[in-house]
Amino acid sequence: DAKTTQPPSMDCAEGRAANLPCNHSTISGNEYVYWYRQIHSQGPQYIIHGLKNNETNEMASLIITEDRKSSTLILPHATLRDTAVYYCIVRAFNTGTASKLTFGTGTRLQVTL
Amino acid sequence: NAGVMQNPRHLVRRRGQEARLRCSPMKGHSHVYWYRQLPEEGLKFMVYLQKENIIDESGMPKERFSAEFPKEGPSILRIQQVVRGDSAAYFCASSPLGQGTDTQYFGPGTRLTVL
Numbered sequence: 001d002a003k004t005t006q007p008p009s010m011d012c013a014e015g016r017a018a019n020l021p022c023n024h025s026t027i028s029g030n031e032y033v034y035w036y037r038q039i040h041s042q043g044p045q046y047i048i049h050g051l052k053n054n055e056t057n058e059m060a061s062l063i064i065t066e067d068r069k070s071s072t073l074i075l076p077h078a079t080l081r082d083t084a085v086y087y088c089i090v091r092a093f094n095t096g097t098a099s100k101l102t103f104g105t106g107t108r109l110q111v112t113l
Numbered sequence: 114n115a116g117v118m119q120n121p122r123h124l125v126r127r128r129g130q131e132a133r134l135r136c137s138p139m140k141g142h143s144h145v146y147w148y149r150q151l152p153e154e155g156l157k158f159m160v161y162l163q164k165e166n167i168i169d170e171s172g173m174p175k176e177r178f179s180a181e182f183p184k185e186g187p188s189i190l191r192i193q194q195v196v197r198g199d200s201a202a203y204f205c206a207s208s209p210l211g212q213g214t215d216t217q218y219f220g221p222g223t224r225l226t227v228l
Contacts (some may be wrong), residue, residue, distance in 0.1 A: 034216075043117070043204050043219035044156065100146065100158035100169065101206075101217060 004088045009108040012082075016075040020107050022088030026070040030093045033064060034101070037084040044087070044103075047073065073088045078111045085109075115140065116189075117207050125226045132192040132199070134223045138207030145188040146206040146217055147180060156204065162188060167178035195227045 005023040010048055012018040017025055024033065034049040048062045050071075053064045061074040086108040092099050118137040126132050138145050147159040161169040162182035173180070178201075182188040192199055202224050206217035 015146075036219075038156075040204060041222075044206075046216055046218060049143045049216065100172070101148075102158065102162060103148075103156040105155055 002089070004090055004104055006086070006088055006104065006107045008105065009110070011110050011112060012075075012078045014079055014111055014113055015077055017079040017104050018082065018109055018111070020073040020075075020088075020109065021070065022073070023070045024088070024090050027068050027090055028092065031090045031092060033062065033071050034089040034091050035060070035062065036087045036089065036103075037082075038050075038087070038106075039087075045084075047086075073109040078109075080111050080113070083109060083111045117205055117218055119203075119205050119220040119223050121223060122221060123190055123224050123226070125228065126195045126197055127228050129194050131142070132195050132225055132227075134190040134192075134203050134205075134225070136188040136190070136205030136207075136220060138188070138205075141210075142207035142209045142218075144208045144210070144215070145182050147188075147190050148206065148219075150202045150222075152201065159190075176210045195225075196199075197227050200225055200227045211228065 032049050032051050035047040036044040038044045043059040048057055048060050050062045064071045085108050087103050089101050120135050143164050146161045148156045149159055150156045155199055158172040158182045160173050177193045179191045202222045204219050204222045206219045208215040208217045
């Protein structure tokens with residue numbers, strides 16, 4: 001799986017949009033971008049994933065650049081409960097065998113009043 | 114619709130004892146993954162199991178650790194003769210299909226403390 005690079009930490013004011021970048025310049029054509037978060041030692045929580053098109057769900061939006069070398073997770077209206085470590089993971093599609101998730105160090109997002 | 118269940122949530126063992134961690138996947142999921150998170154470190158993959166089969170154990174320590182997912186009942190991660198370095202949070206995840214883009218959903222974890 002391709003390596004990802006994320007800033008170690010970010011701050012965001014409550015109510016504002018949080019934009020979390022991820023660089024995955026060596027991504028292959030069969031690799032998806034996944035985002036998970038971990039709130040204070042709880043189990044990781046799935047947020048969203050995508051291949052090349054932008055994706056949106058009730059939690060967040062995922063914007064993937066046209067060359068797929070980077071992406072941005074957007075939390076449109078951050079709240080204090082969004083304070084967590086956010087992990088960007090690149091994961092290959094393998095028919096027949098699931099691929100493990102390889103977690104990096106992630107971005108520690110601190111949402112403040 | 115219950116999520117992934119893990120028990121116990123906290124487990125304390127003395128050095129040399131055995132630890133058994135249980136994971137019940139989400140309803141309809143037949144693929145289970147175990148991850149370990151050492152203090153102040155990231156999550157590391159340990160093992161991937163389907164019912165009655167170990168598919169990928171590339172992250173399992175070579176000794177003292179074993180995992181199973183029987184036809185009936187939860188998946189078990191077993192650690193024999195625990196040492197202080199085994200103290201960590203152990204997370205289980207499950208997925209329905211087991212294919213590459215299958216989303217894994219995590220349980221709350223078991224925090225193992227070895228005295």
